[in-house]
Amino acid sequence: MRDLIKSVCMAFTEFDAPPAESDVDGPISWPGYDEARARAQERTGEPESVVCGVGKIGDVEATLIVFEFGFLGGSVGRRTGDRIEAAFARARELGTPVVSFIATGGSRMQEGMAALSQLQRIARQAALTRAAGIPQISVLRDPTTGGGWATLGAGSDVVLALPGAQVGFAGSRVRPPGDDSAYTAESQLASGHVDQIVEDLPGALARWLTLLTNPCRTIPVPPAALGSARVPETGWDAVQAARAASRPHADAYLDAYFDWCEDVSGDRCGGVDPGVRCGFGFRDGVTIAYAAQCGTPTLPSGFRTAARLIRLADRLGFPVLTLIDTPGAANDGAAERAGAGAAIAEVFAAVASASVPVTTLVVGEGGSGGALAFAAPGRTWVTPDSFFAVTSPEAAAAILKRPASEIPATANQLHLRPQDLVQLGVAQGIVQPR
Structure with missing residues (x-):
């Protein structure tokens, strides 16, 4: 995940994490949850499943929300929601576009409905940012499933995907048997849910951020004719x-x-x-x-x-x-x-x-x-x-x-x-x- 940030950003400054409650085994006292988080932190070097900050991509500064799939499958819990909410609020303060690099299996079941309700917080923050006229881009990595797809992913203004990424609301372990090809970036593109599949992610993001941050302030002139100059007689x-x-x-x-x-x-x-x-x-x-x-x-x-x-x-x-x-x-x-x-x-x-x-x-x-x-x-x-x-x-x-x-x-x-x-x-x- 840190390698991804380095590959797309010329510079990156991580936001301070919001204060977190100290609750052993989480809001529903799931046995061993605290130990599982500790192991995930040791394995990934990250204290949560998402890292947020401001980075320069091409010539444009953007607020980045980057998922670490190695931390409990990139799942969304309360602390994840705290970080994403704070990142959106910071983006509105800075006036920077938001780029979400998603890799998640969905909501964190060890936190029960307290985790699922984070999707409402994320959706509200995205809506507030949308109302502020700030563009949002999502990058669908492998996998992008569950609430991460249904909020940050599909809800963005421009949806980019990496080739071969698993993309769908249902994850691989819970979907009915059948047509697995429907749950791919390529299928989502063919079905009208993804804008582009990109090979050169840094280049694509630099182009999109340039486009979305330089609006024309005048009425455009119509294009010149490219064909005949003669008007028809009949x-x-x-x-x-x-x-x-x-x-x-x-x-x-x-x-x-x-x-x-x-x-x-x-x-x-x-x-x-x-x-x-x-x-x-x-x-x-x-x-x-x-x-x-x-x-x-x-x-x-x-x-x-x-x-x-x-x-x-x-x-x-x-x-x-x-x-x-x-x-x-x-x-x-x-x-x-x-x-x-x-x-x-x-x-x-x-x-x-x-x-x-x-x-x-x-x-x-x-x-x-x-x-x-x-x-x-x-x-x-x-x-x-x-x-x-x-x-x-x-x-x-x-x-x-x-x-x-x-x-x-x-x-x-x-x-x-x-x-x-x-x-x-x-x-x-x-x-x-x-």
Whole structure:
């Protein structure tokens, strides 16, 4: 554990431990508990299962909460709770982000409910720190189970994991027999509960802490167009230009706009949409959050991930750039069962309630409400090779019972061209290539 601290920190100063009660065998008089703690201290050189202090990671000072799994399985007892509570309070005083390096089997059974109730203390401290606008990062080590996963781990703003780490609420000795692969960092990433699995932990933490401590204080300008500068003559021309395989997509816009960026992943409800990219990007020394549709029908998990990103950016004070490029929200039975309507509503609400500026650029297809949910009223721009429509020309023709031959004419009637959108007041302007 001390080696881990040395590997990620240029300097580390440990906090003084809060005073501890002197109670032999703990609050429920578990036989031999005092001797077990003494053996754990002798074996690890640590008086408790967690060490807390302030360390410099890259160029950023952060409050560190580091678990020692060798001390009674990294279990959380009352003294652990005392230390974690004091660390969060100190982080708020210092204004430093909190990084939790978790390796725990859960609550300490030798202290009974007195140990389990520490999770409430930890959750309150995390909530107070969240309300103070201080970012929290968790690093999931092997293992991260029980209350450590359900509070410090899953409750952080950004969740990083080490490859192959055991991660899950149920520990290996108490879970039902069956699919052990569900309890891995890789499975949690695929299920939308982990943002990244990192090989280079010091580098990853330095990047994330740089991003989360340098918010942009101005309204971001929209990206320049990367495709054609010519606006389309007809609505059908606009549709064809936006659907062209050669037209630049969101990845190209993010690469051109940011010096570098880091993605977050997943909706924290069991889903990941590969057609939506969300995260934080560094541009000219400051950070801007982004939520980008990447050209596919947006899944409910994509909308929930975008809403999560916008709410997080708003709480931490980062402006948001949204990129629109979708034929619309996924509307099959699976999407309906996954809560498509409620997920879209989350994004509308997140954009509408954001206190930070949200800037939008339509870079391709703007398909109906599934696209509009990503759009910022009064701060939306369009590229020359994009369109935005109340519904697709094909759907409009079907609704009006028109033959397929009339789809191009229907596109013209929808007034979906970039210049139409400016005239209608939906877009502020058409961006051009630099």
